[in-house]
Structure formats: C-alpha cells, structure tokens
Amino acid sequence: MIKAFEQFIGSARWFGGKGLAFQVSDVRRVGTLGTADVDGTPYVGIELVTVDYDEGGAETYQVPVAYYAEPQERLEHALIGSWDDEKLGPVHAYDAMHDRAVTRLWLQAFNVGHSQDGLTFHRLTGHELDMDTHSTLFSGEQSNSSLAFGDDSLMKVFRKVTPGRNPDIEIHAALTEAGSEHVAALYGWLELDPTEETGGEPVQLAMLQQFLRTASDGWDLALASVRDLYAEADLRADEVGGDFGAESRRLGVATAEVHDALAAAFPSQQWGPAELSALADAMRSRLDAAVAAVPELAPYADPLRTIFDAVEQVTSRVVVQRVHGDFHLGQTLRTALGWKIVDFEGEPAKPLADRIAPDSPWRDVAGMLRSFDYAAHAVEADVEPELNENSQIAYRAREWASRNQDEFLAGYTEFSTRTPDGTVLPDQQVLLDAYQADKAVYETIYEARNRPDWIGIPLGAIKRLTAPAPHDRAGRTGADDVPEENS
C-alpha cells in the first residue's frame, strides 16, 4: 500500500518534490465520506500521506481515495492500487477526484455544513448551491486539484497541507466580505478541526467558491495575442488585431485595486534596514540554492547578487502587506465583468509562515512582468525550438513583452495608492528589479523540476536582466539589440 501511494504521488502533477528522492512514511485516514463499507457503495477515505525526503524534511499530501470492493473499469486511469485495507478488507483504490460517483459527496456535505469526527465543512451564506450537477476535474498544470460542479461552483482540493489557515481561503474570505470585484466569491471550506497535535490550528483541506463561468484564462489570452503578432510579420505589437495592451493595462488597474483591498483587510507594516537586509539575504540564499541545482545559472550569479545587494541601499521605509505571492497570467481570468485574480496561496514550495508574511506589492508586479516575458518566449520556443536571441522572432517576442509590461505598469501606477505621482519611484524600482530577478531565479528551479524544455525562458530573462548593455528597468534590452532587419 505504501509503495502504491509512493508511485501515485511521485507521478502526480501536483507533487512539489519532483526530482527529489523520497519515501512515504505514513498514510493516515483523517476523515471519511459516504457509507461505512465498500460493499456495493463507494467509500471515500481522506488520506494524509507523509513524504520524507532523503535530503531531509517532510511534507504532507492530501489524497482523497475512492475505495471499491470490485475493480472499476471506468476508473482504470485513476487506479492507485489494490491491497488489504485494515478496516475495509480487500480494496481497489482510485484517485477520488476522477470519480463523479463520489465527488458529489463533498458538495452534499458543503450544502448542509456537515461536521463529523473532527472533519468540518464550513458554509458561507448568500449563495444557493446547484446540487444537480456533475463534477469535471480540471486538467491544467496545477499544484492542487480543482473540480467544477456544473457551472455553479468550483472546489479546490489542497494537495500539500499543513496546520494553519490556508492563505487562499483566508484571502478569498476577506475579499469576499469586502465585496471585491476581482475575486470569485468564497462559498465555503473544509477543514480538520484544531487539535493539540496540530498546535491548536486547523488543517484546511479544500475550498468551495463561485465558478467564473464567462472566464478566459489570462495566460491563454496572452498566448493568442503573441501568436497573432508572430503571424503578422510586418506589423508592430500595437498594430495587430490581437493586441493585448488594453487588457494588460486593465489588469494593472485590477492588481492595484486588489492590493488596496488587501491593505485594507489585513495589517500592514513598514520595513527598515534590518528587514531589507533580510530580504536581500533571502534572495541571495535562494540564488545559491538555485546555482547548486541549475549549473547554467553560475555565469550570472555575480551580477544577480549585485541586483540583490542594491535592496540594502533602499533608504525609504517600505510599506509591506498581504500580497498574492505567486502572481502570473495563469492566476488571472478575464470575465465579462473584468479581470479576476485566483490562487492566493503564494509560491507552493515556500513554508506557510513565509507565504502569509507581509511582503511588498512590488513582488506581485514583478511576477506579472515576468509572466509577460514568459508568454512571448513560450510561443517563440514553440515556433523556434532552438532559441536564438538574434532572430526576428526573438526580437518580436521582446517587443510584445515590453509593450504589455509597459501597459500593465501604467495601469498599476495610475491607480495604486503606492504611486501617487503615477510613476515608479527610484527605491521602488530597485525592489522591482530585485523581485524580478528573484522570480526568474525561482523559475529556473521550477522549470528544471517540472518543464526542463522551458528552462531557457527564465535563463534568457536572467541574461537580459543582468546584461551590462543598456537596458531599461523592466529588464529589457534596448534598441541596439534589434536585429538588422528591424533597425
């Protein structure tokens, strides 16, 4: 049984320990849904699986399992394994997220605010759930698992769990209460009640929210715009039909509004020299770890350190607050009512304490600037798998990225209370540069573990961000970088 969970977790998209050697040391059933046996009727065990890494450290993953007495041909693709369960006897175990026959059990439990044996479904009032729906499992590149119930509600099942309030739930709750236009309304959440063992903290397992039915993924929209530009060899980014500039500007405005709403809902702090020094240290340490894992980073380590060292020269007090923490186009949805922002969990690899700590909103702005760069270069990598920074397509990629970075920043600075003059101040620019470089360093590790074919995207950005040649502060190279045919 342990081996079956090891294999299942090791190959799951949401597993954060990819590339690391690990063993499963414990599988603990913390809750059940459905009937008490597997005879004929499905039975769900909510299992918490402890993963011990050979290099040290452990993580806990949630695996809801549908147990059956008989093999289920329709669920063959979701088989975890077959074994003798202590309580249930011989079972065939399947990933419950794929099994529509059992996913309705979560919705039913949310609907009545079910609470039993330390497992509580919290339900917020104000929306009547549509119970007459089927679940559809999202298939994207996710750190968690999301199920849409018809076009009414969406349940996100958190995979890596830890005692303490989950920031995605916490922030959705606060912004829903504040009436923010830029998030999906929270409908409820599932948690293990606090115990002594969890230090008096709940372990939050899932959240239920409004399904944004008219939504288009920001990342997909951006890719479509880039493709449109590449198809029009003679037109500039602002001239093609699929120009994304106005959307980027509106996204900048929405981001500023969400930052203001977060500042109003949670306490803010001020950072002085000690905290800025700690920030620079954290960035330098992350760089050291990344250089050890991704040797191609080594030639850029010194100039990257210079960018991080500059953070210690910031003299103005820096106001910090709750932020998104892992902001990119894939966390944005364009609906008929404007941009919505999702997934406030922060970077999945960081410990909870770091993910909920106040940070500068410039971290989020930097994340989005990186994402525009990613969109342009991801399509470039598709068109021209051998990346060549001097090619025409590479020039156009930089052009698209610059235009949309500029528009996003313009929308942000026009509306943010942090930039009353509508411009980024010099100290803010130092932070923005450092956060961009730090994010690109993080991305090299992320890509090395998850999508090695894309590692050239953050590496290319790091090359540009650290280039001695003239470049503007969003890390973009200047006119002398234009290939001859465009100059």
Ligand SMILES: Nc1ncnc2c1ncn2[C@@H]1O[C@H](COP(=O)(O)OP(=O)(O)O)[C@@H](O)[C@H]1O
């Ligand atoms: N409320 C929602 N309505 C519709 N789609 C959503 C909603 N929330 C998220 N999504 C979609 O689900 C995807 C994954 O959600 P996300 O919260 O980023 O999950 P993860 O934490 O697993 O990365 C998003 O990219 C978005 O396309």
Ligand SMILES: O=P(O)(O)O[C@H]1O[C@H](CO)[C@@H](O[C@H]2O[C@H](CO)[C@@H](O)[C@H](O)[C@H]2O)[C@H](O)[C@H]1O
């Ligand atoms: O969405 P998650 O919270 O799981 O974030 C992780 O995965 C992201 C990829 O899905 C990753 O984002 C990186 O790739 C994006 C394109 O797929 C790009 O838009 C982002 O700029 C880039 O950072 C994110 O870093 C990671 O934490």
